[in-house]
Amino acid sequence: MDIVIKLSQFLLSLSLLIILHELGHFIPAKLFKTRVEKFYLFFDVKYSLLKKKIGETEYGIGWLPLGGYVKISGMIDESMDKEQMALPPQPWEFRSKPAWQRLIIMLGGVTVNFILAFIIYIGMAFAYGETYVANADIKDGLSIENPVMIKAGFKTGDKILAIDGKKVENFDNQINMDLVMSKQVLIERNGVEQTIKMPNDLVDQLSKHEKSPLVSIRMPFVxxxxxxxxxxxxxxxxxxxxxxxxxxxxxxxxxxxxxxxxxxxxxxxxxxxxxxxxxxxxxxxxxxxxxxxxxxLGMESLEKLGYYKISTKEFGFFESIPVGIEKGKDQLVGYGKQLKMIFNPETKAYKQVGGFAAIYNIFPSTWSWEVFWSITALLSIMLGVMNLLPIPALDGGHVMFLLYEIISGKKPSDKFLENAQMVGFVLLITLLLFANGNDIYKAIVGK
Structure with missing residues (x-):
């Protein structure tokens, strides 16, 4: 049953993100009277599970759940339809449209991803509010059980005052993610402030131990x-x-x-x-x-026993908007930091890059709409950022060439774009094999 719940959340989240991302391309393409030949959830290699043609577009569901796509006429994409590109350009084709229209079509997918994430965070602020323990109310410091944190110099009873110069106001789950990406942490120990420098290979060190929070609230022995x-x-x-x-x-x-x-x-x-x-x-x-x-014990019981004061904020609809936007901004910046760590060999964070199994394992084995929407919002940001990378075959690669065309006034040749698409496709397959290979390796060695 646990597997069914996890798989249901994984597929629902993935399907939602793919459909909305592709709608981001589909809608502006239609607005600019560009023909869309296919709109697919998942890939229909050789055959599809379901398909129906409505007007000029075939809508369907493929059997390979590695993403989805829209096939736009007159565009060099993963279909590599060279026969179509060899014919004279037609007014309904992508290549016949002005560069600024093509740019909007290509940016549509990631734009929807970012908007979706912010909408989810706004909705969560309105529906669930915010529950936290104020940092000032943690009188006796935090529990430090993680061996990597102990090795870095932390001790149980330490109070975390600031992470990379940003003051810690509240204790919540985000603090552990902030610590993973931090360079230095200001703590208070026995009334004395001191700075601890975080190791460059923190992520790699954490991967070699059983998963446990870096820091947590001290709890009684029950x-x-x-x-x-x-x-x-x-x-x-x-x-x-x-x-x-x-x-x-x-x-x-x-x-x-x-x-x-x-x-x-x-x-x-x-x-x-x-x-x-x-x-x-x-x-x-x-x-x-x-x-x-x-x-x-539940947090309410801990509050009654005098351990912690639980603070709860509820937001009206209009109050939720800036709260959700701030949350989305923090997650976007945070994911940018994660990518920076991955591309920095010193951190060895690339070893922890995961594929579909890693995404699947993020979801809990019990159903919680709050957790589901939180993970979906984060995945939407990840999908948006990854698609913006300037790699041919990704939206970011198309955007890169379109910006070159707009600035220089010269359009890259179809042959160049075809070769670039092939290079990008090989690179993406390599990254996909690496990420999912990491998943397989971790499953085998148990880490």
């Missing part, structure tokens, strides 16, 4: 399930440990340290059970464990 072989049958699920071996404890990391220091011993403990403190004794195993799983 008992989850009691293992059958546990020596501590007196413990109950949802017990919250408040004292251990005579020491008051507030967070999981404090309990973990005490257990490590008392392996194989029986020590006193106090747990909060049904809002009452209950004293008991616990046996620490030779491994420094209690024979239980760690449970969790």
């Amino acid at each position: 008992i989850g399930n009691i293992a059958a072989e546990s020596p501590n049958k007196e413990l109950q699920s949802k017990d919250l440990v408040t004292s251990l071996n005579g020491q008051k404890v507030k967070y999981y990391d404090e309990v973990k340290t005490i257990l490590e220091n008392n392996k194989g011993k029986t020590i006193p403990a106090i747990v909060l059970r049904n809002q009452k403190e209950t004293p008991l004794s616990v046996i620490v195993t030779k491994e420094g464990k209690l024979g239980v799983t760690v449970g969790s």
Whole structure:
């Protein structure tokens, strides 16, 4: 069932993005009276799953889910229709239109991608608002369990004040992404500010360890399930440990340290059970464990217990617009930084480039419209940026040649464009094989 939910989200998001991207080309082409021969979701290599011709355009669904396309008459594209290009230009063909019209047609797809992302972020701000913990309310600092972060110089209890000079106002999921792409982080430790320089190969280092957040909010030690072989049958699920071996404890990391220091011993403990403190004794195993799983409390419960103050902002429709635009801008800038890291050999981030399996794995195994739309908006930005790269066979390659034509007044020859298209196609296939090869390699080695 988990696979079905993940696959459904993946295909729905991908289909939505492809159809809207291609509509971005289709609509201006029609407005400028340019003939569109095909409009396809997925590729119809040799045959299609569904197809129907309406007017001059054949609409269909292909069997190969690697994208989609519109075939515009008189345009050198992935179809490489040399026979059509050998005939005299016709008024309804792409090549017969003024350069500025051709430029608008080619920019239509990425324009729709960016507009879609901003619309989704505006809609999410209106529908879900914003829930966060103010950075100033994290009195005891953050939990640092990730070995790469510890190696870089971070410690549990550190407060993150700024990332690359930008002040951290609130703690949310975005902070971990910001840290991945950061160069330096300003922290406060025991009342003293200091700057930690992030390693250039941070992404590569993170890939060699089990996935865990770089930083997280410190949580209390809540008992989850009691293992059958546990020596501590007196413990109950949802017990919250408040004292251990005579020491008051507030967070999981404090309990973990005490257990490590008392392996194989029986020590006193106090747990909060049904809002009452209950004293008991616990046996620490030779491994420094209690024979239980760690449970969790909802943020509302943590707020009631005085751990954190949960702040929630709700936005009216017009208030949502600048909030959504700001969120979209941040994601766009962030993805630009990610691409910069990938093309910088020092970061070794290229090793983490993924293909369709990586995109599939982004989606959760439980259905959440909020998560679905958040991922779809990010993928829309990624699709827009990637298509703008000045590579022949991508929209950005066509735009590059059109800008040359507009500036110089000289149109590249059809032969040159055909050769450039072939070079771009080979390059794209190489990138596709590399990205999906990375997916296969990670699946084999388990990282």
